[in-house]
Amino acid sequence: MTISILFYLFSIILVLSSLGVILSRNPVYSALFLVLSFFQSAMLWMLMQAEFLSMVLVLVYVGAVMVLFLFVVMMIDIDIEVMKRSFAKYLLIGFVISLLVIFEIVNVLTLNYDSSNLSTQFDSFDKDYSNTKELGSVLYTEHVYAFELASVVLLLAIISAITLTMRKRPGLRTQTISNQVSVKSEDRIKLVDVKPSSYREEKK
């Protein structure tokens, strides 16, 4: 009872906030709606007792990815009027793509889905069931190659993202700490012994 009430509550908010992502005029609102929908999907996962996945969703997507998204969206000034003018240009292709996506979803749900497995309730697990442990025991045994492969792909993405930003601009003033630390007093200052008598003679 309580579970289904919560399920419908979270899913309604999820659907509404997903609509908000695409319908709101301000891109910052869109990003914030996306944060809300991530939270709601995390809550749905929590209802399925998949607490690891739900926490990680919040941690990775809300805590890191969307922060960077907001960063970018807040700093660029998007003119809605200009965006609207090109709306008709993309209308056709957008229509085709959305039809394709709808077809795929319907295809998965009706044709390739064993409806005898379908249940109207979430599975309930006993009290010492740990989603984290279950996930780990499958991830590091059965799917270990796929897991390693995914991590290597991610590492590649990190390295390539860093190399993209590594460029040498001429005239950039950067600080080299090792040079600063290793500098000696002779490099910076030259002490000259000026004889006071000779100075006075020159003045005359």
Next chain:
Amino acid sequence: MNLVNNFIQFLTAYINLPSYFIFILISVIKILIVLVPLILVVAYFTYAERKVIGYIQSRIGPNRVGWLGLLQPFADFIKMILKEIIIPSNANKFLFLLAPLISLVAAFSVWAVIPLTDNFVIADIDAGLLYVLALTSFGVYGVIIAGWASNSKYAFLGAMRCAAQIVAYEIAMGFALVGVLMASGSLNLGLIIQAQEGVGVLSWFVWPLFPLFLVYFISGLAETNRAPFDVAEGESEIVAGFHVEYSGIAFGLFFLAEYANMTLIAALTALLFLGGWLSPFAQIGFFEDSFLSQPSFFWFAIKTLFFMFCFLWIRATFPRYRYDQIMKLGWKVFLPITIFWIFIEGLMFLMNIGPWSN
């Protein structure tokens, strides 16, 4: 805790209440037990900050309101409540008022999984450590939204600085926590503390994980935007950072959230590395059978207060970092240290050395 249980038993025995109502009632009582003292601690933390830094700088600190200035937090609070909340022109009103609430909710809700003694925790959940990480990272939204909704350059600059800093240090912090959960074998905070049980001080995680302990605490300083990492509000550069446009109780909530976060980091450091409620003298012959060798809330409070004092001590001692140095410290120093130490820890597991191996 027994008192609460007795009260609940009394209720169930004499008044026939449905079970979900009882559950909600217990939860609310537990939340109040944690939240009311927490707010008082946070209020007196602000007083302690002014007093401690005052004495470090050879001043007296607040001493006018009440005996030794002890009523100062209440005076501040009344002042903040009575002041007007000024909303800047062209500011986004809804988000402007939402931002301080987000900060405060994120700071307070983490306390749901913090175990205060061995039998008191509001929600004893399995992925407690992940919950802590997820919600502390959610707190950054309060700052970003505040900076953007204020419609002010300084606030926006402060928010950008703050967000980049929090995202950078969260990674080092997360890796430090990976070390802790490798050592304890659990994400549950209660089990992490139980894994540190043994011969008093010697079996705490702080010794085998000493570099991670330092990284965690310093990242905690950076996460809460405290000195020496407080460029997000750097007074000399961008006035007061993300909350420059806030006044009245809206500012007060940010203030409260900042100090609640500091208390949280102090409590977490005590839990994860110093054995939480465990006694430093446990199983040491001399203190056997005395109060000092028993695990209790007293130890947890002392450890937390020590780290809270460290926050103030560090603020009064160190000058502010420059922004690029903060980023360098986070990415180029802390991250390699944590990854290296996790590798060392793996080797320690493999060779069965270290206090937790068997």
